[in-house]
Amino acid sequence: MRGKILKGIAGFYYIETSDEKIYECKAKGIFRKDNIKPLVGDDVNIDIIDEEKRLGNITEILPRKNQLLRPPVANVDQAVILFAIVKPNPSFNLLDRFLIMMRGQNLPVIICFNKQDIATKEEQEELIKAYEKCGYKVLFISVKEEKGLDELKALLKGKTTTLAGPSGVGKSSLLNKLVPDADMQIGELSRKIERGKNTTRHSELFYVKELSGDEGFDTFVIDTPGFTSLELRDVTKENLMEYYPEFEEYEPLCRFGGCSHIAEPDCGVKKALEEGMISKVRYENYKVLYDELRNARPDY
Numbered sequence: 563m564r565g566k567i568l569k570g571i572a573g574f575y576y577i578e579t580s581d582e583k584i585y586e587c588k589a590k591g592i593f594r595k596d597n598i599k600p601l602v603g604d605d606v607n608i609d610i611i612d613e614e615k616r617l618g619n620i621t622e623i624l625p626r627k628n629q630l631l632r633p634p635v636a637n638v639d640q641a642v643i644l645f646a647i648v649k650p651n652p653s654f655n656l657l658d659r660f661l662i663m664m665r666g667q668n669l670p671v672i673i674c675f676n677k678q679d680i681a682t683k684e685e686q687e688e689l690i691k692a693y694e695k696c697g698y699k700v701l702f703i704s705v706k707e708e709k710g711l712d713e714l715k716a717l718l719k720g721k722t723t724t725l726a727g728p729s730g731v732g733k734s735s736l737l738n739k740l741v742p743d744a745d746m747q748i749g750e751l752s753r754k755i756e757r758g759k760n761t762t763r764h765s766e767l768f769y770v771k772e773l774s775g776d777e778g779f780d781t782f783v784i785d786t787p788g789f790t791s792l793e794l795r796d797v798t799k800e801n802l803m804e805y806y807p808e809f810e811e812y813e814p815l816c817r818f819g820g821c822s823h824i825a826e827p828d829c830g831v832k833k834a835l836e837e838g839m840i841s842k843v844r845y846e847n848y849k850v851l852y853d854e855l856r857n858a859r860p861d862y
């Protein structure tokens with residue numbers, strides 16, 4: 563039987579089969595041998611051990627389209643990062659860190675700002691200026707007033723999307739709109755294990771029925787917890803500017819080759835900043851991250 567891993571916790575995997583049943587499975591030894599661990603998002607084959615109790619065993623992990631390290635999930639097409647326009651105000655530092663992380667893993671990102679109902683036009687224009695310029699799709703929604711949700715849904719359809727965002731921005735409210743029976747999908751059993759183990763929350767994949775196409779089983783949203791500390795590995799102060807694609811066209815105007823755009827004179831990027839061609843928010847973040855990377859202890 564073919565299925566998809568919705569959630570893994572304490573050695574149990576919750577697998578939804580294409581007939582919309584959920585089986586609690588173990589991954590018997592074979593994976594330790596091949597040194598591959600099942601991930602949320604994996605397509606798998608399972609043997610059903612007990613149909614009544616919905617118990618099974620994973621026998622095969624099908625080839626992965628891709629695999630993210632952070633969050634550890636497989637077969638993801640894109641990421642949606644959710645912030646609020648206000649209440650709480652977005653942390654641009656966190657947003658840029660997230661964008662850098664996803665760019666490093668070659669994953670397209672849609673930036674989604676919620677709570678449009680309590681924000682001004684100016685506040686929204688500011689955000690567009692900063693983030694559309696560097697090539698991201700920027701979407702404004704109000705979960706509360708159900709505005710912009712159709713556009714978001716159109717972007718999700720037929721894809722597996724990881725959804726991330728700091729707390730308070732409306733992530734659970736949005737998830738509830740997209741997956742009205744979210745709480746039902748995994749069921750009591752896994753919640754009991756979770757409570758018992760007092761674990762931190764895990765990534766969890768939800769099947770979005772309403773949006774699935776003719777083949778039926780193709781739209782998923784992954785709720786990814788743990789957003790507060792996004793470490794930048796693989797990024798150095800020298801290559802940080804590669805994550806700011808909007809700088810590129812001004813770099814030939816810098817007087818010095820290899821200009822870091824921080825303290826050098828006659829810097830094309832800083833000039834573009836002064837002329838309002840580059841967003842202040844983005845540039846300030848670049849500086850903060852640059853400083854952080856400069857002060858970081860080298861990795862041995």
Ligand code: GDP
Nearest residue numbers: 677680704705706707729730731732733734735
């Ligand atoms: P989470 O911490 O990201 O899961 O956020 P919640 O979904 O729990 O929402 C946090 C608060 O924001 C709650 O009080 C929601 O009612 C409120 N909220 C969510 N969406 C909207 C929205 O579109 N507009 C407004 N004004 N409030 C919202």
Ligand code: ZN
Nearest residue numbers: 816821823829
């Ligand atoms: Zn420069």
